[in-house]
Amino acid sequence: MTTDISPAAPSPAPPPEAEAEDGRQQNLLQEILSGSWLVSLLAIVLALLLGGVLIAVSNAEVVAAAENFFAAPGEFFSTLFSTVGNAYSALFRGAVFDWDARTAERAIRPLTESMVSGTPLILTGLGIALAFRCGLFNIGGQGQVILGATIAGFLGYALSLPPIVHMLIAVIGGIVGGAIWAGIAGVLKARTGANEVIVTIMLNSIAGYALGYLLKQNWFTHTASANPQSRVIDDSAQMFLLLPPPFRLHFGFVLAILATVFVWWLLERSTIGFEFKAVGANPHAARTAGISVSKVTVTVMIVAGALAGLGGAAQVLGTEFKLTGGISGSIGFDAITVALLGRSKPLGTFLAGLLFGAFKAGGYLMQSQTGTPIDIVLVVQSVIVLLIAAPPLVRSIFRLPTPVLKRKED
Amino acid sequence: MTAQTVETTSPTHAKVVAPIAWKFPIVYSILALVSFVFFGLIGRDGETTFRVASGGDLFAIPDLVVSSTAAGLTLGILLVIMAAVSVYVAMRRLSIGSWFPMLFGILFVLSFLAWAGGGSGGVIPLTTLLAGALALSVPLIFGAMCGLVGERSGIINIAIEGQLLAGAFLAAVVASVVKNPYAGLLAAPIAGALVAVILTFFAVKYWVNQIIIGVVLNVLVVGVTSFLYSTVLTEDPGLWNSRQKLPDLPIPLLSDIPVLGRVLFDQNILVYIMYVVVIALQIFVFRSKWGLRMRAVGEHPKAADTVGIKVNLTRVRNTLLAGAIAGLGGAFFTVGSGLAFGKEMSAGQGYIALAAMILGKWNPKGALMAALLFGFSKSLGNTLQSIGTPVANELLLMLPYIVTVFAVAGFVGRVRPPAAEGVPYVK
Numbered sequence: 133m134t135t136d137i138s139p140a141a142p143s144p145a146p147p148p149e150a151e152a153e154d155g156r157q158q159n160l161l162q163e164i165l166s167g168s169w170l171v172s173l174l175a176i177v178l179a180l181l182l183g184g185v186l187i188a189v190s191n192a193e194v195v196a197a198a199e200n201f202f203a204a205p206g207e208f209f210s211t212l213f214s215t216v217g218n219a220y221s222a223l224f225r226g227a228v229f230d231w232d233a234r235t236a237e238r239a240i241r242p243l244t245e246s247m248v249s250g251t252p253l254i255l256t257g258l259g260i261a262l263a264f265r266c267g268l269f270n271i272g273g274q275g276q277v278i279l280g281a282t283i284a285g286f287l288g289y290a291l292s293l294p295p296i297v298h299m300l301i302a303v304i305g306g307i308v309g310g311a312i313w314a315g316i317a318g319v320l321k322a323r324t325g326a327n328e329v330i331v332t333i334m335l336n337s338i339a340g341y342a343l344g345y346l347l348k349q350n351w352f353t354h355t356a357s358a359n360p361q362s363r364v365i366d367d368s369a370q371m372f373l374l375l376p377p378p379f380r381l382h383f384g385f386v387l388a389i390l391a392t393v394f395v396w397w398l399l400e401r402s403t404i405g406f407e408f409k410a411v412g413a414n415p416h417a418a419r420t421a422g423i424s425v426s427k428v429t430v431t432v433m434i435v436a437g438a439l440a441g442l443g444g445a446a447q448v449l450g451t452e453f454k455l456t457g458g459i460s461g462s463i464g465f466d467a468i469t470v471a472l473l474g475r476s477k478p479l480g481t482f483l484a485g486l487l488f489g490a491f492k493a494g495g496y497l498m499q500s501q502t503g504t505p506i507d508i509v510l511v512v513q514s515v516i517v518l519l520i521a522a523p524p525l526v527r528s529i530f531r532l533p534t535p536v537l538k539r540k541e542d
Numbered sequence: 543m544t545a546q547t548v549e550t551t552s553p554t555h556a557k558v559v560a561p562i563a564w565k566f567p568i569v570y571s572i573l574a575l576v577s578f579v580f581f582g583l584i585g586r587d588g589e590t591t592f593r594v595a596s597g598g599d600l601f602a603i604p605d606l607v608v609s610s611t612a613a614g615l616t617l618g619i620l621l622v623i624m625a626a627v628s629v630y631v632a633m634r635r636l637s638i639g640s641w642f643p644m645l646f647g648i649l650f651v652l653s654f655l656a657w658a659g660g661g662s663g664g665v666i667p668l669t670t671l672l673a674g675a676l677a678l679s680v681p682l683i684f685g686a687m688c689g690l691v692g693e694r695s696g697i698i699n700i701a702i703e704g705q706l707l708a709g710a711f712l713a714a715v716v717a718s719v720v721k722n723p724y725a726g727l728l729a730a731p732i733a734g735a736l737v738a739v740i741l742t743f744f745a746v747k748y749w750v751n752q753i754i755i756g757v758v759l760n761v762l763v764v765g766v767t768s769f770l771y772s773t774v775l776t777e778d779p780g781l782w783n784s785r786q787k788l789p790d791l792p793i794p795l796l797s798d799i800p801v802l803g804r805v806l807f808d809q810n811i812l813v814y815i816m817y818v819v820v821i822a823l824q825i826f827v828f829r830s831k832w833g834l835r836m837r838a839v840g841e842h843p844k845a846a847d848t849v850g851i852k853v854n855l856t857r858v859r860n861t862l863l864a865g866a867i868a869g870l871g872g873a874f875f876t877v878g879s880g881l882a883f884g885k886e887m888s889a890g891q892g893y894i895a896l897a898a899m900i901l902g903k904w905n906p907k908g909a910l911m912a913a914l915l916f917g918f919s920k921s922l923g924n925t926l927q928s929i930g931t932p933v934a935n936e937l938l939l940m941l942p943y944i945v946t947v948f949a950v951a952g953f954v955g956r957v958r959p960p961a962a963e964g965v966p967y968v969k
Contacts, residue, residue, distance in 0.1 A: 186766070191773070271757065323951075326951040327950060329753060341937070341939050348936075505773060518759075521754050
């Protein structure tokens with residue numbers, strides 16, 4: 133510690149490394165926490181508009197109509213609106229409410245499908261959001277999901293236990309798997325200062341290869357088949373359905389709600405959560421206040437990994453029912469955008485997870501009915517997050533006033 | 543007199559000396575024992591053929607056929623000797639050059655290959671193995687150079703993945719439309735730089751966290767390229783996405799050298815550009831005004847600003863340049879390898895390039911070595927899979943990532959990023 137006695141003397145600059153770390157974390161928190169719901173909403177609208185432009189540009193009919201724009205401008209606009217409108221209405225029907233469906237069940241099924249797709253996103257997103265709040269960048273959701281799914285799935289078909297117990301054991305296995313995987317990054321960060329971004333990216337790849345290896349071992353997959361996939365998990369380990377069969381909504385969604393409440397309690401009502409936030413806000417001040425930064429780093433990563441592992445468990449026990457190389461899909465990376473869109477707050481992450489789940493569920497219907505590739509969803513999602521990360525940009529587009537509070541002084 | 547001084551100084555001197563660094567001798571010893579015992583003593587019977595020759599060499603080298611066990615034993619003994627040397631060196635607190643770990647690594651890999659090839663009577667095509675390693679490393683090397691230029695000037699670039707993909711996409715499309723692969727080569731850097739434009743726009747103008755932008759940009763590029771691929775490119779592949787391959791341009795004489803000449807100097811222009819980029823960066827980052835300014839801006843922007851360097855302008859320019867480099871790397875996926883564009887064809891290589899840059903301690907030379915290590919282990923995995931060995935491909939592929947984790951955790955010396963990276967400069 134530098135001793136600065138005379139108040140008149142210019143205060144010595146903190147060591148550059150500390151300054152860098154500080155700046156990065158404060159910056160991150162500020163971006164994630166500041167801004168308003170209005171900005172989020174406008175960002176979603178803008179992103180959908182941009183997606184609409186992309187749909188229109190890549191559509192042959194619209195392009196043909198545009199070539200005759202001066203001859204028949206009305207036709208151009210009607211083609212444009214019907215193309216984009218059809219795509220987005222299919223997206224909506226696939227995600228929320230299908231008014232074209234023959235039965236009432238079919239009509240409300242999309243909403244539950246969105247919840248099913250959203251479940252792992254919410255759980256993993258919560259893990260990433262929690263780490264963000266502590267100033268840690270957990271890019272390793274993917275690896276933690278893989279580990280969680282692998283252990284949960286393996287326990288799901290390797291053990292034979294009574295129904296509910298079996299599922300709970302498998303879920304706990306998934307939680308432990310994710311916690312260990314993220315814990316490695318946490319311990320390395322705390323003990324050696326290893327950058328968690330790089331370590332978690334590496335752990336993602338390691339987990340992917342490890343799963344690929346395991347899926348080729350017959351003792352692991354419990355099948356004689358040469359296909360790199362496991363046996364179907366036992367009925368006793370599958371997450372029970374919340375609604376009768378045409379619906380796929382499973383117990384994992386309840387877990388997602390419980391996890392959201394848990395993270396809220398952790399951050400807002402518990403001592404350890406206070407320490408998380410203190411370290412996230414200013415690690416030096418936290419250390420001065422007697423908080424062990426390294427302990428907090430390890431703990432937060434373990435809890436974050438546990439949540440992501442739970443997401444993996446929900447995916448394998450609730451929807452996939454067997455392990456494959458692509459079990460994690462892109463959940464780990466989508467979850468990062470979910471956490472960012474949710475501004476790293478529990479409720480926000482929950483809603484963002486639902487929204488992205490809805491995009492995913494609706495995207496399939498949009499692709500099959502209108503031929504608009506589901507990849508447009510990725511574009512819309514990433515543009516949303518980009519815009520939300522830069523509220524001043526959205527405000528300047530819509531000529532909104534700048535809020536008075538946040539003013540960063542040099 | 544002299545004896546006395548030695549006596550008086552040596553005890554005090556002994557207190558000051560650093561503790562013996564046991565880390566590397568231990569690693570060497572373990573690896574040497576593994577090689578000696580597993581590949582030698584309890585190795586596999588049978589013979590391994592190292593195929594060196596490839597058609598059209600200046601002079602033909604016959605295949606090298608060795609007994610798997612004998613080769614394992616011989617190389618194992620050599621490795622044990624080297625490990626002993628490293629123990630001696632460590633105890634005397636001397637330092638050896640970087641040739642030592644390299645030689646050790648090569649011998650270890652050879653003994654591993656001799657073991658892996660045995661039993662199945664496998665033929666190890668050395669030239670193919672090395673050529674594959676280089677080919678797999680090219681995008682990594684370009685990507686690592688991109689990351690390096692960006693981070694040295696203070697902008698963290700996680701979007702290398704997206705830049706590679708964008709480069710691959712635009713190179714394929716432009717080359718296909720113009721029906722000339724070189725046109726693709728001109729387009730690729732533009733695509734990479736465009737991604738960099740978005741990156742710097744948000745990072746410098748709106749001070750958005752650079753890791754966030756990088757991650758999101760990767761998703762965005764995957765989304766846009768996959769969308770256009772599914773709509774436009776698949777509609778008329780002949781027009782938009784036909785295969786165009788950069789022709790190989792063997793350098794006379796050099797390319798006739800067996801093995802290394804074949805591998806290094808019988809390549810397309812993109813690989814030669816890569817050599818130039820790496821060498822140029824190694825010189826210019828550390829020996830030019832441009833490099834000095836770049837590093838100043840990345841280490842201490844305020845000081846740089848004080849002496850009149852325009853911090854943000856320097857950062858923007860360098861990041862755009864870096865993006866162009868990564869875009870070129872992406873071109874290797876399509877026109878460089880003669881493939882059409884495919885969805886998400888960069889497959890996480892950008893993240894590995896990032897790791898290579900860190901493993902190489904933000905130095906062009908080091909990043910090159912690290913990228914080659916990644917490429918080599920992948921190529922080794924492919925080779926072993928094709929000759930059918932007992933080692934699982936996945937475990938081998940995992941190895942470089944584990945090495946990187948150890949490296950980042952400070953096992954291989956301290957790794958220190960540029961001090962001001964990721965911090966927006968606000969006057």
